[in-house]
Structures are given as C-alpha cells and as structure tokens.
Amino acid sequence: MDYQQRLPEIEALVRETFSLWDEQRVGFSWRHYYLNHSLRVRALALTLARQEGADPDVVAYAATLHDLTKRYDGALALDANGKRRLDRDGYWVTETLPPARANHVTALYDELGLAGQVHHLSGAALTERILAEAGYPRPFINAVAHAIRAHVTPQNATAAELEALYRPPEARVLHDADLMDANLGLVAFYRNIQIHAGRALAQTGAPLDPRAYIELVAPWVETKDPFLPRFRTATGQAMAAARQERNRQLVAWIAVEQPLGEPAWHYGVLGVITLFLEEPEDPSLTRALQHLQTEWLPARRAELARDGRAPHAAALLARAEQFADLLRDEVAGRI
Numbered sequence: 652m653d654y655q656q657r658l659p660e661i662e663a664l665v666r667e668t669f670s671l672w673d674e675q676r677v678g679f680s681w682r683h684y685y686l687n688h689s690l691r692v693r694a695l696a697l698t699l700a701r702q703e704g705a706d707p708d709v710v711a712y713a714a715t716l717h718d719l720t721k722r723y724d725g726a727l728a729l730d731a732n733g734k735r736r737l738d739r740d741g742y743w744v745t746e747t748l749p750p751a752r753a754n755h756v757t758a759l760y761d762e763l764g765l766a767g768q769v770h771h772l773s774g775a776a777l778t779e780r781i782l783a784e785a786g787y788p789r790p791f792i793n794a795v796a797h798a799i800r801a802h803v804t805p806q807n808a809t810a811a812e813l814e815a816l817y818r819p820p821e822a823r824v825l826h827d828a829d830l831m832d833a834n835l836g837l838v839a840f841y842r843n844i845q846i847h848a849g850r851a852l853a854q855t856g857a858p859l860d861p862r863a864y865i866e867l868v869a870p871w872v873e874t875k876d877p878f879l880p881r882f883r884t885a886t887g888q889a890m891a892a893a894r895q896e897r898n899r900q901l902v903a904w905i906a907v908e909q910p911l912g913e914p915a916w917h918y919g920v921l922g923v924i925t926l927f928l929e930e931p932e933d934p935s936l937t938r939a940l941q942h943l944q945t946e947w948l949p950a951r952r953a954e955l956a957r958d959g960r961a962p963h964a965a966a967l968l969a970r971a972e973q974f975a976d977l978l979r980d981e982v983a984g985r986i
C-alpha cells in the first residue's frame with residue numbers, strides 16, 4: 652500500500668471533522684488550533700522519527716489522527732467544590748460538546764458509543780475503524796492506534812505498563828512531538844498568548860493589552876522547566892532544551908525592547924506580540940505567521956528604508972525577522 656499517497660484522504664477527513672463544530676474558543680483551544688496543531692505535530696514527529704528510527708508512515712498517520720475526537724472535549728467538568736473532576740485514571744473530565752453538523756467520523760463516534768471517553772482512547776478506537784474500512788493492513792492499523800493511545804501518558808500506570816506502552820519508537824516520537832508543540836518554543840508561546848487573550852476576552856469583553864501581557868512571559872517560561880525530563884527520546888530532549896533556551900532568549904529580547912518604548916512596539920518583537928493579540932476571537936497561528944511574513948515585515952522594511960534614522964529601528968526589525976524565521980522553522984518541525 653502506498654501510505655504517503657493515501658495520507659491526504661485521511662488528512663481531509665480530519666480537516667472536515669474539525670470543521671463540524673462552530674465554537675471559536677473552548678478551554679485552552681480555539682477553532683484553528685486543532686488542525687494547525689495536528690499538522691505541526693506531524694512535521695515535528697517526522698523529524699524525530701528520522702533520528703529515532705521510527706516508521707515514518709505510522710508516525711505520519713498517527714500524528715494526523717491523534718486529536719481526531721478532541722473537538723468533543725467541552726468545558727472541564729467540576730465537582731461540588733468547584734474543583735476539576737478527575738476520572739479513575741487521573742484524567743480531567745470534560746463535558747461532551749456535540750458537533751453542529753455530522754460526517755462519517757461523528758456517525759462512527761455515536762455508533763461506537765465513545766462519548767465520555769478520553770480523547771486519546773476514543774481517537775484510537777475511531778482510527779482503528781476508519782483505517783480498517785479503508786483496507787489498511789492490520790499490523791499498520793494496530794501500530795497507528797497504539798501510538799495514538801500512548802500520546803497522553805496515563806497517570807496511574809505502573810513502570811512495567813509504561814515500558815510496554817512506550818516500547819514502540821512511534822509511540823515515543825508522537826508523545827514527544829505533542830508535548831513539545833503545546834509547551835515549548837515559540838509555537839507554545841503563541842499558544843500562551845492566545846490562552847491569555849481568550850481569558851481576557853471572556854472576562855472583560857476586550858482584547859488583552861500587550862503591555863500587560865509581556866509581564867507574564869518570563870513567569871510562563873519558568874513553568875516549562877519541569878517539562879524537560881518528560882521527553883521520551885534523546886532527540887526530543889535535545890530539541891525541547893533548545894526550544895526552552897529559545898524562550899529564555901525571547902524573555903531577554905523583551906527585556907531589551909521594553910525600555911525602548913514606541914519604536915519597539917512598532918518594529919520589534921513587541922510589535923509582533925501586538926500583532927498576535929489583534930484577533931483574539933478567532934486566532935490562527937498559520938494565518939498570523941503568513942501575515943507576518945507577507946505583509947507586516949515587508950511593510951516595516953519599506954518604512955525603515957524611508958525612516959532609517961529612527962533610533963534602534965534597524966536592530967529591532969532584525970530581531971522581529973529572526974523571531975519570524977525561528978517560528979516558521981518550528982511550525983515546519985525543523986527545530
């Protein structure tokens with residue numbers, strides 16, 4: 652079977668499924684996050700797979716499908732004391748959010764009675780069924796479903812159970828790519844921006860003030876150090892450490908730009924942060940990066956050419972360019 656040639660069919664099904672809900676923001680996610688995250692995780696997982704000897708076809712399918720049922724996750728369920736409710740296995744329980752429209756995936760979800768299951772298990776069950784219907788070989792299906800099941804680490808598993816779960820390199824690679832995308836590097840920084848932007852929008856109805864947000868970046872980067880030992884591959888550990896270093900660099904850049912005032916908010920990384928905070932209702936990293944590269948940066952290059960004597964402007968813009976290049980390479984799973 653030509654796995655690569657048939658992957659676009661699977662990707663189209665995932666894309667269609669994510670589009671069946673109309674909610675723009677749910678919890679720590681937003682409408683465009685699901686697909687953008689899945690495609691970034693795939694790119695990164697394929698980079699890790701090359702270094703770790705994992706099967707690239709299993710990894711590509713598992714990454715594409717890993718969050719297939721994630722849009723069913725609604726608000727976190729709370730207990731009588733207002734605390735987040737945990738299930739028997741220690742996972743946060745969420746309300747089930749029904750889609751506004753149906754497709755083959757949602758029909759199977761109902762048929763298999765998957766409502767209420769955690770998304771990595773319901774996603775694995777659906778994947779098995781979808782790939783079997785499409786005639787994929789059983790060992791391939793099992794390997795893909797196993798990696799999807801393992802992408803969230805069980806809370807109460809024994810050491811022996813974990814060893815078995817993460818024995819296949821495909822499972823380790825997908826786990827690491829998923830953990831990395833959400834927590835480390837400039838892609839995770841964008842996620843943090845949007846989490847705060849969404850919270851501000853819900854609480855005040857207004858966009859978040861970028862000057863208030865930048866005070867939160869250094870403490871956020873600190874919270875990510877404990878993630879570094881959780882990576883399961885040597886390549887994942889090295890990339891995670893490099894991304895955390897990149898975010899410390901970002902904190903240093905913000906500290907340099909802050910005293911420069913207005914030019915930094917126009918030409919620098921602070922200007923990029925302002926751009927990212929402009930569409931809090933319906934954000935998209937893919938769209939924002941595209942805009943940054945094709946409109947925001949070229950407009951400022953042209954301005955700088957006319958306004959070359961503005962103090963620090965050239966250095967600020969060079970930094971914004973560097974930020975955009977690094978973000979692009981992370982989105983492509985290269986770094």
Ligand SMILES: [Fe+2]
Nearest residue numbers: 717718770802
């Ligand atoms: Fe997930």
Ligand SMILES: [Fe+2]
Nearest residue numbers: 688717718829
């Ligand atoms: Fe994920």
